Amino acid sequence: MSVMMYRDALRRALYEEMKADPRVFVLGEDVGAYGGAYAVTKGLSAEFGTERVRDTPMSEAMIVGAAVGAAMVGGRPVAEIMYVDFITLAMDQIVNQAAKIHYMFGGQIKVPCVIRTQQGTGRGAGAQHSQSLESWFIHTPGLKVVAPATPADAYGLLRASIQDDNPVIFLEHKGLYAVKDEVPDEPYVTPIGVADVKREGSDVTLITYSRMLHVALDAAKQLAEQNVSVEVIDLRSLLPLDMDTVLRSVAKTRRAVVLHEAVLTGGLGGELSARINEALFSELLAPVQRVTAPDVPLPANVTLEKYLVPNAEQVKKAIEKTLESKQKVH
Amino acid sequence: MSVMMYRDALRRALYEEMKADPRVFVLGEDVGAYGGAYAVTKGLSAEFGTERVRDTPMSEAMIVGAAVGAAMVGGRPVAEIMYVDFITLAMDQIVNQAAKIHYMFGGQIKVPCVIRTQQGTGRGAGAQHSQSLESWFIHTPGLKVVAPATPADAYGLLRASIQDDNPVIFLEHKGLYAVKDEVPDEPYVTPIGVADVKREGSDVTLITYSRMLHVALDAAKQLAEQNVSVEVIDLRSLLPLDMDTVLRSVAKTRRAVVLHEAVLTGGLGGELSARINEALFSELLAPVQRVTAPDVPLPANVTLEKYLVPNAEQVKKAIEKTLESKQKVH
Amino acid sequence: MELDLTKSLYHSMLLIRRSEERILEEMMKGNLASTMCHVSIGQEAVAAGVCSAMQPQDYLTSTHRGHGHFIARGGGLSRMMAELFGKETGYCKGRGGSMHITDVSIGHLGANGIVGGHLGIATGAALWTSLNKSDAVTVCFFGEGAVNEGITHESINMAALWKLPVIFVVENNHYAMSLAWERSTPQLSFTERARAYGIPGVDVDGQDVLAVREVALEAIERARRGEGPTLIGAHTYRFLGHSRADPSKYRPAEEEERERARDPLTIMRAKVGAEMISDQDVEAYEQQVKEVLDAAVKFAEDSPLAQPSTLFEDIYA
């Protein structure tokens, strides 16, 4: 085990995949000598050359397009889109091309590429630089979507994503890059589509992913002091969703709270709530609660931004609500 | 009352708004003399000239961009994107610009524009020409989203959308253009954000919008013969959602089914299911069911496509399931 | 049929022409599975000329109007017809149809329904072959309407910057649906346009298959030498409407008449003379093409419709 930062764990994954497989290459804005806006690719171009760690012009559609085309003829590109907000410029390439090519052409060809990007709040970066857009991608059959919350998962999922034969949207979080934690020294992959119980508990299941995991763990810890036992599930993969793990836990706790940083309406929380209700309707002792950002654009203001990002207090309140909630009476 | 086609009702709304307000103008691909890919703007350029009903180059980002810019300085543009699938090329202009400008600039400026497009199946148009993408837009604070199902609502909502001071995503459906129904002769607007009970009933609430309304009404009619009374709610507006109407109905029927043509995961059905469960958990006699397309891209094949589009049989089954479902026992 | 180059160019154009006529016929009979179908009748010389200049290791990307590229590149007619009929023996298992007709085994990377969408793919493919030191060249066909899409700019710029082996072939049939070319952009010269990217641009008579071939050969050889992309503007005309639904009312009758008179098949025969392509040759080709097409249609008819259950396959690789 070594303690490393999230960004370093990502870089280690890139490094090892590039060492192991000459088909892997990296492209994006400022990913070369500059090392990426969030320093994930730092040093890679020195190691692998500027062809394999390639600075692109500012052309988000083509960054993804180049990845898709390269993947179709044998490459295994890892493209970086600097902020998920800019992925709005590449939606055709992701949704109509990458996600559909394998299917639409009857399985004739594969598109093994990874689109790395980062999302979320924390820097007061404003309405056009702080969004969380995972919902769009989980609504797109043909994509896989992952959103690691810890250095260990960032490493393992990035390796798995690069090795995957499908287009993977790899969602990092700008507030996680400097987070440090233990990462095993031996190489490994974290399988896509498998959630992780990050804390066991018996009273309520708290389901989350990405940076909100840390808010969830914080809330769970505080509640433990009040003798409330919270099971915290880190989804890690958002498409496919590991409903087995989720439902197993909720079947046990009979209460669930979903937590994410994306805005409420149309967020992943709705999907999870619906699925839990569909599967465990008669088991549930309380309605599934959602703790999310409100339906508001984000201000370019570190202080004000905090009011729109879910915090441990809100999570605790939601959990308390599920605990209070009376059993159904009919 | 006159009986008219959905496309003609839309054209009437455009015509009347253009007559009434010189700021209103239309732009898009082939909207001029050609009359639009689905013949909605036919005749308008002859009436209002090719400047006010303006053919654009193929440049979807700029079609929306031009609408946004024009709206900011006093125009009231109605832009047409030929297929919603091509809106992938204009997502930055919609999501980062149109939706956020009013908020981000502190309310200094308004963006009153309508982006008309059509979505859905029915023509075997394939994976890149048949999607239903409303979920992306309801996840974008600052937009309004409407999806009329009848000629009367198409007319009234288009007038309301053009008169609205916000960017409105106006979702038509390729399978509805030739649908005929009565439209009042007097001018009117249908307010955005108000759902419509298209059929009253007492046993179960069936919530839907756009072309699926007709599938819903068909299923309801068939079930009426089996003495099942289905209340059919046509949302009409998807953002904001009229939860009052939905919850009032479900409070009465205590059972709900959501029906849409978009794929399941991340679809609007999840949001509705979550909200209904949150509000009426102890009232519900059965889990909210979702009837949607499966998580599959669409084939360019009229015959095969049908297997992926929800039909009345599936709706009836889902409703029957909610009726069977035992009350909760704890 | 073993044919020398000149004859095979003619044969290739004839095969495209008759195939598309047959496709239209089958469409009228209601045999096509999708309502999406765009024929390139009148534009055959571009596909035939460019594809004749390609090598087996090369790639191409194609458009919504893609039968010509597919056939000129050597795509199989039986499985193509089966695809159009929505059959499980089709190249795309009956789920792609005309607009996505694709045979990856011959380096065909897909016909695309998003106008301009495949320019990313073409440049990306060229990026990989260049990184991978393969000598494959990628040919990217697109209509003049696609020229105004943002991705076209991004992709030509990137290809030019990195000197990628990709050829941008504009099939300029002068209309994008109803929009006349001159109403879509003020810059009508591709030679001029190419200067924005510092690459060679060529305007060529797209009805003259030999001229097209010449230009394509030079561009492809240049790309193969590592000297980067070329922008080719091939001036052609679609003889019919944009799609079945379109009576092309937006085109002046005189223009249609004048342009239809410039049939690439006629032009070629006039150019090479009857010694090269005799009436008997043509008759023999017509006969052979008819047989191939009859067989293709029969294959398509006899093939089973794709099973609905297969729709749940291939979502992931």
Next chain:
Amino acid sequence: MELDLTKSLYHSMLLIRRSEERILEEMMKGNLASTMCHVSIGQEAVAAGVCSAMQPQDYLTSTHRGHGHFIARGGGLSRMMAELFGKETGYCKGRGGSMHITDVSIGHLGANGIVGGHLGIATGAALWTSLNKSDAVTVCFFGEGAVNEGITHESINMAALWKLPVIFVVENNHYAMSLAWERSTPQLSFTERARAYGIPGVDVDGQDVLAVREVALEAIERARRGEGPTLIGAHTYRFLGHSRADPSKYRPAEEEERERARDPLTIMRAKVGAEMISDQDVEAYEQQVKEVLDAAVKFAEDSPLAQPSTLFEDIYA
């Protein structure tokens, strides 16, 4: 201060320079509400020169590096500073910050965080003023990095096609974050590039405010006459890093030294001579600017932070 044109150009550049220096100072003190802040020190001549050529009815759109455009257009410093401090008296109620600094009342249609995103807005604004027979011209500033975005192509093409009254001003500071201009495109001449759209293109020394003004005047008058857009490439340099976090290691030291020596303030004084702008003038401006900035900072400091509850306002108009 009432100043004649030459003096006011100098004053405008000085005001931008000192304002941004003060912004950096306040940033170091931790007074800015957002971490997003890009200064244009070294590039003042482009903003000052172009804005001096605009009329009151004209519009402009701006970028992430937008203080200069804002100040040159006459935006108020107190409410600007308040905005940067995240205060409710700021132009955007404290929720826009530096990257979205905007004063619509002076025809400023917004600084934009999406590189290239505002080219749509600029062209759209020009479309409306042209439809509406207003004689307003819209000026669209963007960096050379934005040139390779698809929207830039779409928007220049559309503006050129319809002869819209919009001026495309490339503030070519030779870097897009770490990417040197020559590593982003093979076409370094804006004159050449403009030919792809059949419009005039001009390359101008962006450190020479008088030259910039000249070029802008001509372009704006041309647009106002209904003759369409001009593409202006103003060659300049950002003296500092892309943003606070950036030490600009990717730039050769000699280049930085050489370019920093070409300070637009110095260049102007050398050009117009001490009779036009004397040391006393400069001293007076410095004094006046300092007072304005002190007052602006004080205003910002004294203003209340925006109330969190206001975050729920203005989502809809």
